[in-house]
Amino acid sequence: MAASVSLIEVLLHCKEGFGNAKPLREERIPFDQAAHPDSPKRRYTWGRRIHAPANLLLQRNMLIIRRYGFAALSVVLALLPALLLQHYKFHDVELPLLLFATAFTAWHFGPGPAALSIVLSSLCFDYFFAPPLYSFTVTPADIPAIVVLISFAALITRFAAVRRRIEGELVQARDKLQLEVAERTQQASLLNLTHDTIFVRDMNDVITYWNRGAEELYGWPAAEAVGKSSRDLLRTVLPKTIDDISAEFLQTGRWEGEVKHVKADGSEVEVSSRWSLRRDEENKPAAVLETNNDITDRKRREEQIRGLNQELSKRSMALEASNKELEAFAYSVSHDLRAPLRHMVGFAELLQKSSSSRLDDKGQRYMRIILDSAKRMGILIDDLLAFSRIGRAETQKTPVNLDLLLKEALSEVQLETNGRDIGWKINKLPVCYGDRAMLRLVLVNLLSNAVKFTRPQSKPEIEVGCADGNTDELVVFVRDNGAGFDMKYVDKLFGVFQRLHHADAFEGTGIGLATVQRIIHRHGGKVRAEGVIDRGATFYFSVPKV
């Protein structure tokens, strides 16, 4: 009996070695393997052994054969002791033994082999133990025994089948749960991977989850944060009242806003906070997922920018004020200076008229000088005023047709030519972008200069054209073959009231070129001049293209 039991145990273990219906046993591993998981010796676990994938079908057939084979074997093994016992005149043991074999088969191998076992057991019983012995005839006296055998076996088989089914379902459920848990832990670990601050609190504001990002931002480790009220822990300051926010939040399930918190070390942070509402199965609010982004830096910088902007606007207001002051000053200077000037000129002339007879030549000459000086002062004041106006006036930038503008400037300047025959060479000029009135002044000044300084020439030639610019601006030049200038003094050329020629040689206040430079600079361009004494001069200026 013991031998057969141990035999059966061996059978069990061998079967499990090949088994395919015992997944629950998978975790059972021999103790030494558990202790040394990295043990180099590859021990077979009691669980599944991975076969080579080839010949799967053959394998399956083999398995089936094995199962039924074992069924038969178990019957045989039950039979042997039964026969033995029979020999030793121990009766009534054979039926239980056969039942045992069938039960064993049903439990371990399933309904199919169990059926085979039942059949074989019945046959054996009939043959070996039911009179007449050693024959397959069935007497009425044996029928109850056989019926009991079969029904009992069937019952065991059914139990076994149920057990299998439950086992299968449990295993399935467990696998599913395992997968879910694995997924959840993965998600949780993902939430923990991010540096974004995420925490979850329930409807009583108690924190239930606190990720690594939250630890980093607030300085509270999860162990300390979980279980506490988030409002108390972080000393939350909300932008609106909690009632307003709750109303919106519970309705839409979302809320976004800027919130102030206090870190573990006591410092304040401002965060951009997003709340998401999770509802349970009854659609009642269950938990709030809060995601926060630290915007303290951004807010600080915004403050800085605001401060800088304020300063800027203050400065620009101050600048405007000072500009206005300058304007008033320039205006009053010009007007207040003009009145006495007018009187000087007026009374000097009256004096001239009334006492020219009484004045000698010297006296008359002095008279003339006084008058001329007064007049010159008037011109200077006018020029200065015009020059300052250039700086103060608003530029009105539009596309300007330089060809047309040149024609206008020419007609104005023609008056100064006094009928001289000037060889004009006018090339085609493109359209540029700038203030029409100011650019007109530039052309008038340059042309009138050219006319003036070509006076000593017998064959004056003045050329106006376009030189190579770049992609953004074009260069215009005015060239004459007049008095020219020494390149040594080119830097002084555009200075205010700077003149390179004597007043008796060429009249002028020396403000024409300064005005040109000022205007061109206001357009963002450049001026340049080249000259050779007594050969001529060329003046270049650049203006933006359209």
Next chain:
Amino acid sequence: MVEDDPRDVELSLTALEEYNLANEVVVVRDGEEALNYLTYQGQYAARPGGNPAVMLLDLKLPRIDGLEVLRRVKLDEKLRMIPVVVLTSSHEEKDLVASYTLGVNAYVVKPVDFHQFVNAIKELGVFWAVINAPPPGS
């Protein structure tokens, strides 16, 4: 003529002399005097009656300035008819707008150049005193 600068007054009178108009010019030195003259008050209480044929008004005057004088004149029933010529060194847009809004008859900017100034005065004098028919009662 309402003008505070004595030299401008002298130049103007000298210019008008050419047309023998200088004697007919009453010169007042500021806005208050001008109003006193027109309303027969203060030192002008006993002046001979009649409105001037034209009033040459400078805008930059001490005490009551030119625009205020203009406003009061144009508001007064009896003085409204007096032709007013603003003669000023200012050619600011706002002064032009204000003057014309108040109903000035002419706005002349004092030329900076002496000759032009004298010519302007002469032409003004000739026009208003000779060519233009003054309002009745002047």
